[in-house]
Amino acid sequence: MQQAKLQIDSDTNIMEAGESKQFLVKLNEKYIENAKWSSSNDALLSITENGIATAHKKGKVNVTVTYDNLTDEIEIEITETPVNIFYKNYQIDKQNIKVYFGIENDYNVQVAVKATLLINITSNDVNIFQNKYQIEESDYNYIDTNYLATITIPLEQLPEVDNNEGEIHVTIRINDSQTFEYVLEVDDLPTTSYEAILNAFKKYPNVLSEYDEDGNEIYSIVVIREKYICMF
Numbered sequence: 106m107q108q109a110k111l112q113i114d115s116d117t118n119i120m121e122a123g124e125s126k127q128f129l130v131k132l133n134e135k136y137i138e139n140a141k142w143s144s145s146n147d148a149l150l151s152i153t154e155n156g157i158a159t160a161h162k163k164g165k166v167n168v169t170v171t172y173d174n175l176t177d178e179i180e181i182e183i184t185e186t187p188v189n190i191f192y193k194n195y196q197i198d199k200q201n202i203k204v205y206f207g208i209e210n211d212y213n214v215q216v217a218v219k220a221t222l223l224i225n226i227t228s229n230d231v232n233i234f235q236n237k238y239q240i241e242e243s244d245y246n247y248i249d250t251n252y253l254a255t256i257t258i259p260l261e262q263l264p265e266v267d268n269n270e271g272e273i274h275v276t277i278r279i280n281d282s283q284t285f286e287y288v289l290e291v292d293d294l295p296t297t298s299y300e301a302i303l304n305a306f307k308k309y310p311n312v313l314s315e316y317d318e319d320g321n322e323i324y325s326i327v328v329i330r331e332k333y334i335c336m337f
Contacts, residue, residue, distance in 0.1 A: 109133060111140075111175035113168065118179060120150070120160040121186040123210040128156040130170045130177070140172040149183055186210040188218060190285050192251050195273055197293050202226075202263075204256040204273060204289070205248070215252040217245035221278045222256060226263065228271035228294055234263050260295050269294045 114129040114136070130140045142152045145167040152158040152168060160183040169178045192207030204224060209215045219241055226234040236258070244254045273289040 109173075109175055111170065111172055111177045113170055113177050113179050115179060119182050119184060120158070121184050121211070122160050122162055123186045123212045123214050123216065125157060125159045128152070128158055128168065128170070130156070130172065132172060132175070137172060140170045143169045143171075145169070150181060185280050185282070186212070186216075188216065188279060188283065190277065190287070191215070192253060193275070193287055193289065195289050195291065197260075197291070200260055202258040202260065202273075204258070204275065205253045206275070206277065207251050207253045208279070217242040217252065217254075218279055220254070223276040223278075224256065224258070225274040226258075226271060226291075226294075227274065228266040229268055233266060233271070234258065263295060265295050 110133055112131050114131050115126075120126055128142065129136055131137065140156070142154060142156050142158075144150050144152050144158070146164070149162050149164045149166040150158055150160050150168070156170070158168060158181075160181070163183050163185050165180055165182050167178050167180055169176060188208050188210050190206055191209045192205065194205045196203045196205070207215060208218055208220075219239075222238040222240060224234070224236055224238065225232055238256055240254050240256075245252050246255070247253075248255075269292060271291045271294045273291055275285075275287055275289065277285045279285075
């Protein structure tokens with residue numbers, strides 16, 4: 106009498122993070138259904154009752170199948186998935202520059218991955234700011250419909266410049282294997298130029314003015330970055 110043998114049928118023991126795969130199982134070389142599947146670590150790889158597994162993070166995990174007191178198990182190695190920068194933007198308010206970026210894998214799934222960022226800000230081709238940041242998986246949050254990481258740079262760390270146009274140079278290194286570089290064009294850097302002060306009148310309500318008897322404006326004071334700038 107042939108001894109019953111349960112065997113997982115898989116063409117590979119390697120999956121990429123983000124990849125899904127259908128596992129099958131044989132009993133004495135015949136495919137069967139209604140087996141029970143499980144993963145030794147659902148955070149690394151989860152598997153449905155029908156044997157569809159989804160890899161989540163790099164690591165090693167065991168997939169087990171059980172049927173009528175018979176069991177088989179295989180080890181799956183999960184590798185890092187090549188990723189792309191799908192979103193890059195910035196925003197400047199009265200206090201901060203915020204640099205946003207989002208990452209997705211080859212399966213068009215937005216993911217949170219550790220990264221090292223180098224940010225350089227230039228104006229008139231002169232470097233006015235440089236810093237390195239370590240991004241953890243917990244630093245990503247949903248903003249609208251995108252899963253993004255945010256770097257906040259206080260404006261007080263930047264010197265005021267004569268021209269409010271500049272560039273934010275971003276270098277992102279991921280998994281010690283992939284590097285992305287891109288430039289964000291900026292047209293609203295903090296500045297003390299006359300043109301920028303005029304724009305501040307239009308943009309900010311925090312303006313003090315004094316008028317003569319005929320209603321002509323004598324001077325105005327605009328508050329920019331908590332500094333008073335007088336115009337006569």
